[in-house]
Amino acid sequence: MNNYLEQYKSDGFVIINEGVIESQTLDSCMNQIPLLMNNIYETGIPPRKVHNLGQPDKVIKYDQVHRSSIPFYELIKCKNLKIRLQALVGSNSLKVLATQLIIKPPSNSEGANIGWHTDDSVWNYLQGEVFTIWVPLTNVNEKTGTLEYVQKSHKDTHSFSKDDVHLTNMQTRENCYSINQSKIVKCNILKGGFSIHHRNSVHGSRNNTTDSPRVAFAIHVMTENVKIVPGLDDFGLAQNINSEIHHPTIY
Numbered sequence: 550m551n552n553y554l555e556q557y558k559s560d561g562f563v564i565i566n567e568g569v570i571e572s573q574t575l576d577s578c579m580n581q582i583p584l585l586m587n588n589i590y591e592t593g594i595p596p597r598k599v600h601n602l603g604q605p606d607k608v609i610k611y612d613q614v615h616r617s618s619i620p621f622y623e624l625i626k627c628k629n630l631k632i633r634l635q636a637l638v639g640s641n642s643l644k645v646l647a648t649q650l651i652i653k654p655p656s657n658s659e660g661a662n663i664g665w666h667t668d669d670s671v672w673n674y675l676q677g678e679v680f681t682i683w684v685p686l687t688n689v690n691e692k693t694g695t696l697e698y699v700q701k702s703h704k705d706t707h708s709f710s711k712d713d714v715h716l717t718n719m720q721t722r723e724n725c726y727s728i729n730q731s732k733i734v735k736c737n738i739l740k741g742g743f744s745i746h747h748r749n750s751v752h753g754s755r756n757n758t759t760d761s762p763r764v765a766f767a768i769h770v771m772t773e774n775v776k777i778v779p780g781l782d783d784f785g786l787a788q789n790i791n792s793e794i795h796h797p798t799i800y
């Protein structure tokens with residue numbers, strides 16, 4: 550087993566702080582943001598949902614941005630990422646389930662952070678190997694409101710609610726869930742690196758105290774070892790599973 554995989558299995562996440570994704574690929578995505586903010590979608594397909602657009606003190610989020618904007622699709626398909634993921638994950642295949650573009654403005658307001666949650670709390674319709682690749686488009690550190698993980702929390706049982714987990718607030722969640730502060734690991738990642746987290750790993754991110762927006766692209770992926778639970782809303786997954794626009798293949 551490779552070291553990164555061992556770390557992922559032990560901690561519930563792994564941080565690859567190496568220049569895997571080329572700057573040009575990340576910059577092309579950053580250059581799309583003004584277009585997206587003006588509802589201009591290169592492919593003609595709108596994102597599934599846009600949250601908080603026009604609200605400067607809140608996290609702005611675009612769901613399924615990869616089908617609206619070509620550079621995000623190209624990032625998913627980038628060769629270096631594919632090679633690293635193939636070596637690290639070791640599955641026969643890896644496909645995109647969903648993506649999110651998360652833009653966190655510099656602000657100390659309550660709506661400008663992301664409360665503790667697990668991705669699992671919205672994946673009740675899926676059993677098996679689904680996880681998240683978190684790609685910051687710029688350098689991230691504590692000041693930018695980077696992603697924070699609770700080490701080994703994937704081994705615990707959680708009861709996070711199913712509301713839009715990426716838009717809940719950190720302060721409220723800290724009151725509801727007791728987090729072991731000594732287990733928190735903050736992602737300090739230079740541009741080109743990324744992290745991977747388990748579906749049951751607790752994570753969240755605080756306010757951005759810099760002068761520029763913190764931008765990250767979350768790619769939720771599934772291996773061949775995944776099953777759709779019958780009888781639940783699967784958000785069109787079964788119907789579109791073979792569509793490269795909706796669910797691109799990484800390898």
Ligand SMILES: O=C(O)CCC(=O)C(=O)O
Nearest residue numbers: 651663681683754765767
């Ligand atoms: O970008 C963030 O701060 C949160 C990301 C997240 O929750 C996720 O990728 O699952």
